Amino acid sequence: MTTAGGWGVIAADAITRDRHLVLMPLPPDLVEIIDAFLPPRWSRANPVDLAGGETRDTIPDVLARLASHRDVHSILYLGLGIQANQARLMRAGRFFPDHGIGRVVDYHERQDARFAQAAHDVSAATGKPILTATELAVADPTNAGPRTVRATGRVCYGSADRAVTALGHLYRYSEYLRRRGLA
Numbered sequence: 001m002t003t004a005g006g007w008g009v010i011a012a013d014a015i016t017r018d019r020h021l022v023l024m025p026l027p028p029d030l031v032e033i034i035d036a037f038l039p040p041r042w043s044r045a046n047p048v049d050l051a052g053g054e055t056r057d058t059i060p061d062v063l064a065r066l067a068s069h070r071d072v073h074s075i076l077y078l079g080l081g082i083q084a085n086q087a088r089l090m091r092a093g094r095f096f097p098d099h100g101i102g103r104v105v106d107y108h109e110r111q112d113a114r115f116a117q118a119a120h121d122v123s124a125a126t127g128k129p130i131l132t133a134t135e136l137a138v139a140d141p142t143n144a145g146p147r148t149v150r151a152t153g154r155v156c157y158g159s160a161d162r163a164v165t166a167l168g169h170l171y172r173y174s175e176y177l178r179r180r181g182l183a
Helices: 005-017 028-035 058-068 082-091 101-126 144-151 160-179
Strands: 075-078 130-133
Touching: 005 075, 005 160, 028 058, 058 075, 058 101, 075 101, 075 160, 082 101, 082 144, 101 130, 101 144, 130 144, 130 160
Parallel strands: 075 130
Antiparallel strands: none
């Protein structure tokens, strides 16, 4: 799932280079479920691009629906931190904190923290890995998104490639445990 389409393309390419991972076609029932949360212009394909149509709850709602589906085994959440990065730019502007800009900054930072927490909570509730990635994990580690991911005890990857590599290792490790009767 991506908040910026290019991230999804990069992740899809990386998945094709891993001989164990597969970018699954979205089942029709899952498309129908998440269709209610996304704008009409979304691709109805995997990777799921939110198409810039996020409302306050789109990210947590779509994550929960994706992870709850029987055919979905893991999720890459790409592009976390965009709102908090906008907040950082607003904070540096000459109108901050006046004219309601302070309130907007606080909202954007809270949203990205909420999204990161939702990824953790949905993953914990479903037992399915949700890996997050954003260049802001490296460019601005104080960003509310990556900072909250770290606070949940998880890693926020600096690129889609790194998240896919980690997912590949996670899959191979789970197969290792399964073959030995340990999982």
